[in-house]
Amino acid sequence: MRLAEHWIATTRGGERLLSPQRAGWLWDRLRHGFPQALSLVLMPDHLHLVVAGTGALERLRRVLAGCAAQHGVRFDIGPEDLANTREIAGRMIRYGIFNPVRAGLVDDPWAWPWSTLRDLGGAAHPVWTAAPSVGAAIGLRSRSVLAMLTSTADFRAASPQRTAIAAASLEALQAAVGAALRVTAREVASLPAGRRLVVQASEAFAAPGTDRLASALGCSERTIQRDRAPRHAALDAVLLCLGDERLRRGPDSVG
Numbered sequence: 560m561r562l563a564e565h566w567i568a569t570t571r572g573g574e575r576l577l578s579p580q581r582a583g584w585l586w587d588r589l590r591h592g593f594p595q596a597l598s599l600v601l602m603p604d605h606l607h608l609v610v611a612g613t614g615a616l617e618r619l620r621r622v623l624a625g626c627a628a629q630h631g632v633r634f635d636i637g638p639e640d641l642a643n644t645r646e647i648a649g650r651m652i653r654y655g656i657f658n659p660v661r662a663g664l665v666d667d668p669w670a671w672p673w674s675t676l677r678d679l680g681g682a683a684h685p686v687w688t689a690a691p692s693v694g695a696a697i698g699l700r701s702r703s704v705l706a707m708l709t710s711t712a713d714f715r716a717a718s719p720q721r722t723a724i725a726a727a728s729l730e731a732l733q734a735a736v737g738a739a740l741r742v743t744a745r746e747v748a749s750l751p752a753g754r755r756l757v758v759q760a761s762e763a764f765a766a767p768g769t770d771r772l773a774s775a776l777g778c779s780e781r782t783i784q785r786d787r788a789p790r791h792a793a794l795d796a797v798l799l800c801l802g803d804e805r806l807r808r809g810p811d812s813v814g
Contacts, residue, residue: 561613563597563648563696565640565655568623569605571633577603579743579810581630582673586741588622590687597648597693600655601673602662603813607655609648611696645698652697653708660714664813668709668716670805672738672813679705680719682806684739684793722802727764729775732757734809735801739793743811748776752793758786760797 570576576585582601589599589608597609608619616636623634642648659671668676675688690701699707709716727735730744736756737744747753754776761772773780800806 561641561643562611562645563642563651564610564613564615565642565651566608566610566615566619566636567605567640568608568619568634568636571635573604574632575603576601576606576632577673577810577813579746581626581632582810583741584629585622585626586673588625592618592622594687595692596675596688597696598652598655598675598688599673600658600671600675602658603664607658609651609655611648645696649697649699649707652693653711656708657711657714665808667805669719669803670808672741672809676709677806679708680799682719682739682796682799682803683741684796719799719803719806721799724764724802727761727801729757729761729767729771731801731807732760734807735760735797737811738800738807738809739796741810744809745811752791754778754782755786756791756793756797758783759791759794760801762787763798 576582586601593608593610593615595611597611598607600607616639619636623636627633640651642651656668656674656676659665659674660668665671668674677683678686678688679690679693690704694701694704705718709718733744733747736747736753740753742750742753747757757776758772761767767775769780769783773783
């Protein structure tokens with residue numbers, strides 16, 4: 560019985576994939592096309608997708624054909640790697656998670672923004688691969704998923720924890736919001752959700768005042784006051800990113 564499929568798709572001619580626009584476009588299409596995915600990792604010239612069950616190939620072809628039409632990036636897919644046990648499925652997921660480390664792109668898997676590891680740890684919004692669903696697929700309780708998927712014989716990555724911070728600069732706030740939403744820090748102020756999250760995250764620290772926030776975000780002080788409520792669903796992810804330097808690496812850091 561097939562429990563999961565692991566697909567690797569490689570760009571033709573070594574075409575670079577990870578401009579924020581290309582990667583963001585592809586990430587969103589794969590998230591909508593594979594809502595029950597177990598993991599996704601985008602690398603500079605290839606991707607790793609692990610999907611529960613079978614039948615993912617045609618959907619993956621359609622998404623990647625769209626990427627070719629929209630961005631001119633063409634892919635070759637395969638070969639297929641199958642898991643018929645939960646242990647093998649777990650190894651497939653862990654392989655993708657550690658791929659950026661093996662490639663020398665980062666020294667810790669949490670530092671790679673284009674990985675659903677951040678979704679598992681609650682450091683991204685919206686969450687795609689929730690720990691309970693991934694744990695159920697590989698036979699682990701939710702609290703054990705991160706330890707199992709971020710440990711190898713040579714390395715164990717510490718899970719992110721909320722950290723008490725006395726103050727945060729506007730630049731750090733924007734970087735944390737961008738990382739949590741998987742957009743560039745430059746884009747944050749242009750997004751209603753990004754602006755609101757900067758305002759709400761600033762409330763927790765000795766951050767810039769209302770007038771400076773309004774000036775930096777290009778809006779009125781009245782808008783800043785309005786953005787303080789209601790609480791945004793991504794705020795916990797932003798605060799987690801703010802307190803962990805690994806997580807503040809956003810899409811603009813790996814182009």
